[in-house]
Every structure is written in C-alpha cells, then in structure tokens.
Amino acid sequence: MLNLSGLGLGHVLVSNWRRAAVSWAATAVFLLVALPADPDGVPAALVAVYLLLLVLVAADAARIAWRADTVRWLRPVLAGALGLLLLAVPVAGTFAYGSARDEAVEQELLDRLKEGDDLVAKAAKSPFALSKADYGHALTLYRGLGEDHPGSRAAALVPERLEAYYAAVATPYSAKQHCEAIDPLTYLRTLPRTVDRKLLGDLAGYPDTPLAESLYGCGVSRLGGTGTSSGGEELGTLLRTFPESSQAGQVGPAVSATIRQQVAGLKDAEPCTVTEQLRGTRTLVAELPETSVPTLERQAEAGVRDGVFACGVDEFKEKEFTEARTTLTDFADTYKDDGRRQQARNIAIAAEIAEDRPAAGKRLPPSGRPGGARMELVISNDAPNDVEVLYTGPVTGTVKLKACGGCERYSSEAAGAARACKASGTSYPRAKLRLPAGDYHFLYKRGTDATTAVDNYTSGSKVAPGYTYTSCTYVVERDEFGLDLPTLPDLLKPTSAS
Secondary structure (H helix, E strand, C coil), X not given: CHHHHCCCHHHHHCCCHXXXXXXXXXXXXXXXXXXXXXCCCCCHHHHHHHHHHHHHHHHHHHHXXXXXXXXXXXXXXHHXXXXXXXXXXXXXXXXXXXXXXXXXXXXXXXXXXXXXXXHHHHXXXXXXXXXXXXXXXXXXXXXXXXXXXXXXXXXXXHHHHHHHHHHHHCHHHHCCCHHHHHHHHHHHHHHHHCCCHHHHHHHHHCCHHHHHHHHHHHHHHCCCCCHHHCCHHHHHHHHHHCCCCHHHHHHHHHHHHHHHHHHHHHHCCCHHHHHHHHXXXXXXXXXXXXCCCCCHHHHHHHHHHHHHHHHHHHHXXXXXXXXXXXXXXXXXXXXXXXXXXXXXXXXXXXXXXXXXXXXXXXXXXXXXCCCCCEEEEEEEEECCCCEEEEEEXXXXXXXXXXXXXXXXXXXXXXXXXXXXXXXXXXXXXXXXXXXXXXXXXXXXXXXXXXXXXXXXXXXXXXXXXXXXEEXXXXXXXXXXXXXXXXXXXXXXXXXXXX
C-alpha cells in the first residue's frame, strides 16, 4: 500500500533503494506530463500505464517485505497505517489536478472571449462591408461560449459582449448615417436565425426600429436623384418589410411633396433638368408597392407630362429647335388626351421651320386661335412628287399635296415662273387654307417619292386683309450637278381683293 502513493515508500521500508527509485522516476515523469494542468487533461494511456506500474511496484514491495527478517509482525501494521495515510496524497492530488484543469478550461474560454472582443474592436474601425468577416468570426466565438459552455465564467459575460457587439455593428446608425446603416442592421436582423433567442434576449428584436428609420432616412435623402440612387430601393424595402411602421406611413407624403416641389421647379431656368428628376421619381414610384401608395403613380406621371411639355417649350425659347421638335413631337404622340397636345404640335412645326429659317422661332406660336377676318390661300402642286407644307404665324399647321401626275421639272426658274400651274386641262393637286392677316413662315417638304437631289425650301410672306392668295410649288433643274430646288418666285400671289 505504501507504494500505491507513487513515492516508493514500500521499497524504502525494506531498504531497497534502487526499486524505490523506479517509483520516483515514474512519478516524476507522470508529473512532468500532467503539470501544469491542461484543459485536455492527461492522456488516458499514460494514466493507465502509470497505475499499472504502481500496482506492480506495490506487489513487488509486498513480496520482498514478507520474506525479510525484520520484525514481521510490525511490518504489516506499519505498512497498512502508513499506506492508508499516504493514499491521501494521490487522492488529494487528483482533486487538486481536477480543480486546476477546470481553471485551465475557464482560462481558455476567457481567452476565446477576449479573441472575440478584439475582433469586434478591430471590425468597428472599418466599413461593414470590409469587416463583416471579422464580425462573423466574433459571433461564432460568442455563440460557442454561450451555447456550448453555458455554466462557464466566459458564458456569463456573453450577454454583455453581445450588447457591445450589436452596438459596434450599428455604429453607422448611431452616427445617423442612414444609408451606411442599412446593411449592418439588416445583418443584425438575421442573427436570430442562427443564434439562440434565449442567448440574444431583447437584442433579437432590436434592429427592427433602427432599420425602418434608416431605410426611410436614406430613401428620403435620395429623392430627386436618378437611377439606382433615387431612393426607390430603400423605400420599397421599407414598405414591404415594415408595412405597419410609422416610417412606412410617411413614405407617401414625402414622395408626394417631392413631386410637387419638382413640378414647381419647372418654372425655373432648367425645366429639362427638372424633368429628368421627375422621371427618376416616376421610376422610384414604380418600385414601390402600389397598395401602399396608390395615388403616387398618377401624380408622378402627371409631373413627367408637365415636365416634358415645359422642357420642349424651353428648348424652343433657347433656339434649340431640333431638340424642341423631337421633345414636343414625342409629347403629342405619347399624351394624346392632353389638352396641350395641339399646342405641342404647333410648336414642333414652328421648330422644324426654324431649323432652316430661324425667324420662325422668334416667338412661340399662339396657343389660341385669333378672331377676325381670314384670307384664303390656295396652294397648288406642279411637281412630280408629294409635298407637305408647314406654316406658322398667327396660326400654325400643315397641309399635304399629292404628286402631280404628268408634271415635270422645269429647266429654269424663268420657265417655271412662266408656266407653273398654268397648263390648261391639267388638274393640279391643291389645298385651301384660311389664314388671319399677319407674317407667316413656310417650309415645303418634298415627299418620299422625290429624288435625293430635291431639297426642302423655306420662305416667308405677309398675308394682308382683304385679299385672296394663290401659291404654286414646282421643281427646277438649275445647275450642272443636277440639284433640284423648289422655286417660289412669288410665294403668295394676291389674285383678288375683297
């Protein structure tokens, strides 16, 4: 029993020092391996070998003591008493080692906790997109401590660390950086899917209100922008994710106010720029759930309609006639039920004439029809191709004349002036206009059946009260390159006075 203490005292009692040294060496090796205490403990194989060695050594000491000549009756009594006393050494050592091992485990868990703390501190110094991996690793450490080691000192500190974790991730929200806060708050909102709600406690529901505020704040701050930065994505997410929130109820009024502000801005110096903003807002509205903001689509569409018209008018005033013609032609083709459609057509006609004859663009065509007397203008076509006549002045419009069958080009301007529209028996295509008195600008556009050498022609004339006018259009071959031009030596010729 003395040798079971691992100190070799059985062999010492019989003065067998060499065999006692075997126990001392085995115990020394065992202690070198076991100390200091490790969370993983001593390998089971080593413990088994050491215990087997102690049993063998004890048996050997008992055999030697039984055969020795020393006082036989004293040896068993003394050995038993000392053995029982010294067995307390390994037993106490076992308990002490277990306690040391538990402390080693606690220290290892506390080290993991500190590792998580260091990762959070590091991640908080960088944008969320760059630090998300560190946040994820830290969360894994915290979750492992809380869920796998619930009774440890480290686990008791996890709730406090999770509060700090949430605060670090939500730093942009605390700084009122609403757009930057959306991704980290969205991330926090997903954590209850992977972390025990009991461990999270009240933190599980924390991100909802901050995320709703950030989606609203970011979306509203981007109103008036274009493309992906118009705020539609954020506001749409808000309405779909938190439809009952107070922030969702503010989306409709905020967007409506933006549209009204943009429409008011059409009266300023840059209506075309404002129109692009209105188009961006219309795109934004299309991204929102219609049931949440049912009236915004009509308001946004009406704003764009007003913007397109205002932009075309501004382009005309700025002498950007080609752009004005395109803008207002598109307006008339798109908004067929708009009361300004005819005015848009008239301005587009004037702009087309002004592209070649800038005087036609000095002022906008009148929006109303003037009263008073009107004079008749008869236009005849003595040309082998269709012609469209555009005119602007006190009134604006167009008229189309078919090609004259059997009519030919004239060899000179003199021949055209003398013979155009005068051949007996020829029925020239003609149109009648009734025009108020005033200055007019005309554009004669050759039809698609004309050769590419036939150019359009512009001119201006004055319509005086009390007269009836006639006009004849024809084509003259006028140079060696074969360039054909319509010639109007006297565009409007009074034929009678009333």
